[in-house]
Amino acid sequence: MKLKQFIRPFDASFSTPKAARKLLHLFAIALTGGVIAIAFSYVRTTLNDEISARRSDMNQGVAEAQLFFVSREMLLKSLVLSAVSNVTQPIPNNNEVRTEEVHIVLGDSRHNWSLWLTNRMRDYLSQHQVNLLYVLDKGQPTVTRLFNVTSSPDKVPDVVLRQLMAQTQGDFSLRDDVWLRDASLTDSPLYAFSRLDDRVLGSGWLGLEVQVPDMVAALHHEGAGDFMLLDGRGNVLFSSSAEPVGNLRHQLQSIRSFGFIGTGLFPEKLAIRKRMDYSDWQIVYALDIKSLLPVLAGPLLISTLLCALFAWLMLCLVRRIDRRLITPANDRIEGLIESEAFSRTVIHIAPVALCVLRRVDGSVVLENSLAQQWLGAGHERNQLSRDWIKRAFEDVEQNTTDEFEMADGRHLYLSFAPTRYKREDVLICAFSDISAHKQVELALEQARQSADSANEAKSLFLATMSHEIRTPLYGVLGTLELLGRTELNRQQQNYLQAIEGSSANLLQLICDVLDVSKIEAGQLSLTLNRFSPVELIQGVVQSYAGAAHAKGVQLFACIDPKVPDWLNGDASRIRQILNNLLNNALKFTDHGRIILRLKLDSRDDERVTLNWQVSDTGKGISLENQRFLFEPFYQASGSTNVVAGTGLGLSICKRLMHLMNDSMRVVSEPGLGSSFTLQLPLEQLNAQPTDPGCQPLLAETVYVVATVRELAENFCGWLNRWGARAEVRRPGLLAYTPGAVLLELHVGAFKYALVPGWQGQKVIAGTEDYVCTESSSNHRHVNLNDLSDVHHAVSEAQGQSMVQINALTENRLDGHLGIHVLVAEDNVINQLILRDQLEDLGCTVELAGDGQEALALWRATPFDLVLTDVNMPRMNGYELAARLRELNSTIPIIGATANAMLEEADRCRAAGMNQCLIKPFSMRALYTCLLAYKRNADEAL
Structure with missing residues (x-):
């Protein structure tokens, strides 16, 4: 294959690397010449600007010189015009003031003139260094000095007098003002004469004498250079530097006004020549060309360096382009022929099917044996080829891949891209056989569907089992709750508490399993409400106090006195986490103590961060087990003699912490115990007027004694918060102080008094029931x-009278709701429990076995509220609620279901229900739900 088949230039002479090098060199020379031209233009512009500035200075010098001569001429003219001609004798001035003016008589006896010089005129002449002369031109010229600035003035040169007399013999009408100087003397003054009276030829000349220094100061100008004063014939009258200018005087005739002068190849001076306006005298200013060089040095140096640098850069660039582009291009052109032959060989031996299709007609340009074997040459291939070409070249959104199945059942994967080959558009295609991959995908899809089906079956099984277990469990818990409201003896109450505890554990197990399912399904959400962290901690600790006492483990809480009274958060989820942690701590702790701590970590306006910590002195957890501690259903190894659990508690805790945007930290060591810490940011709430507050204690001394130092310091902080002066003391003998109260803190079983023989008021706080050996009316026993x-016990010990609110009274439910309720429930036991619960709350109840029966009762009797189970035969709760809303009923409808999944509540609201209760629910939950409708019921009655 020849090179001309790939590259076909219009002119072959421009297609060789040698021609490219020539063009590159010409381009570099052109650029370098352009830079030199720019540099020359820059230097020339700088020179022109400097010449313009110097010409401006010269013009200013000429103007100042003309001003000098004009001012002197006008002074002389004004003196001449002020002279008064006398006929016979000088006429005195009647207004003459001797102290202000001087009378001068000029002329001879036949003709004389009077001239008055004022003091101001004399001062002006002195200030400008001007001498006043008078020359009488009759016979031998006589010079009279009328005013002298210097004390010893020079004699007027004879040359000047002869020149002046020559003016007298001529046409005086044209020569009444004459400027003269003795050019042979370098220090000869300059004289200006004007005829005293142009009406009388012999009136004489009034003249001004200007000294050389004054004239030099007047004609010299900074920046204008040296100057020469020429007469009408071109003779030099005066020169500031006669030598350099005098050598070039013969060239000054050729300068009209401004230009260069010099005898060599380069000009020597820059000169300006102008004629004086008052006479035929001329003034010339000349500058040495060398004075311009400092101005041109910087631009000339910069331009030279720039040109040299650019020439060097262009040389380096030409070499680099030649080395990086032209030479490699030459190598690539030579290798292109070899590459084309190599590419054809690669296409034919490639393990995938390759082909190149022409865009115009879809014909095959190149292909290998695999492409011929897989694609064939039939109509199906032609149709596919046209479709691929259209998608590659015409579609806006190009998809460069495709999968298709051939007639023989083979699955092919195509990857194509448009390109050019031999100066025409082509499409290159690469095919892979993915038949085996398709079979694997089909197997994976079937496995995924099987897994989804199994997951759905698991969720359905959990929901069904939850519903089936919760329904009878509601009967158990509801019956136990109603039984607890009856009169029972001590033993019966203990049995009842044991049954309630077991039922509660069973319910918690069901809730844990459902929580895991909700978390996996993304249905678990937080419910924010107002709660007291102190009450939450005390309730959690109290619920495990009996179990701790049974194992002989000390269990108590240390709550930071700085903790806010009220917070906004999901108290139920926090309680669930603490319950799981305490349950695990009790399970793995055989001796020692378990401490639940609550500390205020930080406060930022309305946001507070609290640290909740459960630490124990149990078996501890190894580092290997800590990595899997939060995995669902994980059981730590080595837990012998421990009641096995579900392994869901810590997994739920971790997921709940993630839901609350926080995490849990574990510190544990085998044999030393474990510590679980969670940090929660919560919103602080202000106390409401209806919130019961603690009455302040008296500011008296309260001694705090405990076997655990941390517990004593914690209670000391609370006593100080309440207003007392608390002090921590060690167990042992303690001197009695009048008015002081002793607070003993006993963790675990009471064995002996910590301060024996105390005679004052004493409060004993313990975690277990005990019989105190010291029987005294001054002793009070409270729950630690x-x-x-x-607080109440210490206040009473200080002698304050307080009204204690019984916890049972606080938690007692109001039994006067007065609501007429229609209950739809298919389970007979649940019907009876609901009836008894509602009647205990002060409601009247009508029972229905399904939705149809409930609808018939609603039509016959007005009700205030409908409480319906959602799963019933014939007509379920959803259908009943929808039917009531279709009949334009606004009666409140509350659904009751044993399905605890999140979508169940949404389904209830979508059917028209106002609220949804999850079975089993307590009387407190039922009361809270119905309390919102109490007022409406009262108004209806």
């Missing part, structure tokens, strides 16, 4: 895990 109980 109830801060309000401790």
Whole structure:
């Protein structure tokens, strides 16, 4: 294959690397010449600007010289015109003031003139260094000095007098003003004469004498250079530097006004020549060309360096382009022929099918044996080829891949791209056989569908089992709650509490399993409400106090006194986390203590960060087990003699912490115990007027004694917060102080008094029931895990009268709701429990076995509220609610379901229900739900 088949230039002479090098050199020379021209233009512009500036200075010097001579001429003219001609004798001035003016008589006896010089005129002549002369031109010229600035003036040169007399013999009408100087003397003054009276030829001449220094100062100008004063014939009258200018005087005739002068190849001076306006005298200013060189040095040096630098850069660039582009291009052109032959060989031996299609007609330009074998040459291939070409060249959104199945069942994967080959548009295509890959994908899809089906079956199983277990469990818990509201003896209450605890554990197990399912389905959400962190901690600790006492483990809480009274958050989820942590701590701790700590970490306006920590002295967790500690259903190894759990508690805790935008930190060591810390940012709320507050304690001394130093310091902080002066003391003998109260803190079983023989008021706070050996009316026994109980006891010990609010009274439900409720429930036991719960809350109840029966009762009797189960035969709760809304009923509808999934509540609201209760629910939850409709019921009655 020849090179001309790939590259076909219009002129072959421009297609060789040698021609490219010549063009590159010419281009570099042209650029360098352009830079030199720019530099020359820059230097020339700088020179022209400097010459223009010097010409301006010369013009200013000429103007100042003309001003000098004109001012002197006008002074002389004014003196001449002020002279008064006398007929016979000088006429005195009647207004003459001797102290202000001087009378001077000029002329001879036949003709004389009077001239008055004022003091101001004399001062002006002195200031400008001007001598006043008078020359009488009759016979021998006589010079009279009328006013002298210097004390010893020079004699007027004879040359000047002869020249002046020559003016007298001529046409005086044209020569009444004469400027003269003795050019043979370098220091000869300059004289200006004007005829005293142009009406009388012999009136004489009035003249001014200007000294050489004054004239030099007047004619010299900074920046204008040396100057020469020429007469009408071109003779030099005066020169500031006669030598350099005098040598070039013969060239000055050729200068009209401004130009260069010199005898050599280059000009020597820059000169300007102008004629004086008052006479035929001329003034010339000349500058040495060398004075312009300092101005041109910088631009000339910069231009030279720039040109040299650019020439060097162009030389380096030409070499680099030649080395990087032209020479490699020459090599590439030579290798292009070899590459084309090599490419053809690669296409034919490639393990994939390759072909090149012409865009115009879709014909095959190149292809290998695999392409012929897989694609064939039939109509199907032609149709596919046209479609690929259209997609590659015409579609706006190009998709360069495709998958298709051939008639023989083979699955091919295509990747194509438009390009050019032999000066025409072509499409290159690469095919891969993906038949095996398709079979794998089909197997994976079937496995995914099987997994989804299994997951759906698992979720359905959990929901069904939850519903089936919650329904009878509601009967158990509801019956136990109603039983607890009856009169029971001590033993029956213990049995009841044991049954309630077991039922609660069963319910918690079901809730944990459902929580895991909700988390996996993304349905678990937080419910923010107002709660007291102190009450939450005390309730959690109190619920595990009995279990800790049974194992002989000390369990207590240390709550930071700086913790806010009220917070906004999901108290139920926080309680769930703490319950799981305490449950695990009790499970793995056989002796020692378990401490639940709550500390204020930081406060930022309305946001506070609290640290919740559960630490124990149990078995501890190895580092290997800590990595899998939060995995669902994980059980740590080596936990012998421990009741096995579900392994869901810590997994749920971790996921709940992620839901609250935080994490949990674990510190544990085998044999030393474990510590679980969670940090939660919560919103602080202000106390409401209806919130019960603690009455301040008296500012008296309260001694705090405990077997645990941390617990004593914590209670000391609370006592100080309440207003007392608390002090921590060690167990042992303590001297009695009048008015002081002793607070003993006992963790675990009470064995002996920490301060024996105390005679004053004493409060004993413990975590377990005990019989005190010291029987005294001054002793009070309270629960260590109830801060309000401790506060009340200390206040009574200080002698304050307080009204204690019984916790049972606070939690007692109002039994006067007065609502007429229609209950639709298919389970007979649940019907009876609901009826008893509602009647205990002060409601009247009508029971229905399904939705149709409930709808018939609603039409016959007016009700204030409908409480319906969602799953019932014939007509379920959803259909009942929808039917009531279709009949334009605005009666509140509350659904009851054993399905705890999130979509169940949404489905209830979509059917027209106002609220949804999850079975099993307590009387407190039922009361809270119905309390919102109490007022409406009262108004209806």
